[in-house]
Amino acid sequence: MMKVERAYKPEFEKYVPLEEWLETPREAREEMAECIVLRRDNLLLFSEEMLDLARWLTWETQTADIEKESATGLKYASKMYAAFFECAREPRKTSTFNIYDLPEVSWNGLGLLESGRIYPGQWFDAYFLAVITRDTDSMNTLGTFPVEIMRQSATTTDEVVYSLVEVFQSYHHREKDFPVKLNQTMKALLADGDDWSLDIGMGYLETFAALTTNAGFDFNEVLAKNLQCQEQYWMREKGQDIVPVCSFIPLQLLGMACMWHDCGNEVSVESDSLPRFLIDGRYFK
Structure with missing residues (x-):
């Protein structure tokens, strides 16, 4: 472990x-x-x-x-x-x-x-919370939510972040072009180059690639690395005077650990940020 x-x-x-x-x-x-x-x-x-x-x-x-x-x-x-x-x-x-x-x-x-x-x-929080709680209905609701509607919101973000939503939705629907979208979005995050893209966005996709592809990543090693990387990001982002509460349970990484477990694999990363009872879904049967 x-x-x-x-x-x-x-x-x-x-x-x-x-x-x-x-x-x-x-x-x-x-x-x-x-x-x-x-x-x-x-x-x-x-x-x-x-x-x-x-x-x-x-x-x-x-x-x-x-x-x-x-x-x-x-x-x-x-x-x-x-x-x-x-x-x-x-x-x-x-x-x-x-x-x-x-x-x-x-x-x-x-x-x-x-x-x-x-x-x-x-959306990232909502979708992966549904994954963690094994809430299939909510996953399907969010998996079909149009990204074009998000683009109409007064809160806007870089285009690559919308692409990230599309990657997860593509996998949700088991679309054939999922690997292409995954690779394209990884490249776009690297090109974007800001701290969120490199530490958070790439952390999502590196872990998701280890979960969903045969690209040669070790899922548990990638999960452990990004767990630490994302905590450091939120500590820097919040500064010394604000508690980085969202790092206490990183929903996206925990959700992927739940998916890994539900596929019959061992999650060998032990962390208080990845509660074992949520990974094994014992209260969501």
């Missing part, structure tokens, strides 16, 4: 205790049933809070109760993320969502693109 230690170490005793970091997302979880009916954007708000909850819970002692709390929050988040994107597919259409035991809600997508709420970064 390859043990990957996290470089970032929160000083809970010196600064903010772990219980305080957990307080807000736990309160959000308690308020979901009441507040999901109030406004459409709570679908996104609660998704993000449940991600924060799972990420901070990686610093707790991993008991069965903690694991179940994390997994349950992620299950709700997966459905809510997918519902939020579905609203934007046909903005004028009202869609009805039944998310587990939450009240039924009906929302349209008016204003989502104009306010910049739909963009590739959100």
Whole structure:
């Protein structure tokens, strides 16, 4: 097994205790049933809070109760993320969502693109969260979400980032030209050359290539390398005064580890950032 230690170490005793970091997302979880009916954007708000909850819970002692709390929050988040994107597919259409035991809600997508709420970064999180929770319906919803709609959003990004979405969607549909799209997007990321393209985008695709192709990559070695690389990226990006929370569970890398496991392979990378109970999907059967 390859043990990957996290470089970032929160000083809970010196600064903010772990219980305080957990307080807000736990309160959000308690308020979901009441507040999901109030406004459409709570679908996104609660998704993000449940991600924060799972990420901070990686610093707790991993008991069965903690694991179940994390997994349950992620299950709700997966459905809510997918519902939020579905609203934007046909903005004028009202869609009805039944998310587990939450009240039924009906929302349209008016204003989502104009306010910049739909963009590739959100899609990456939403899709791979669905992979982690083995939420096939949400994967299919996101796998068919038109990239052209993302391009209409007020939040824009480099063209290569949209191509990255297309790579994952191409594999989702098992399209024959997937390897071509993968190689072309890798080249475009290298040409783009900024830190995100080299450390995050290439990290996604290197790991995905090791997962999906016979290019000679060792999946576990590539996973371990990019786990460390991406943590360092977020530590630099956030600076010394802001906690790099998203590095506590890197959804895309964890999702690929889940895919590797579900194909019958061994994930030999051990890291608190890749919770084993999420890799083996024990709460998502």
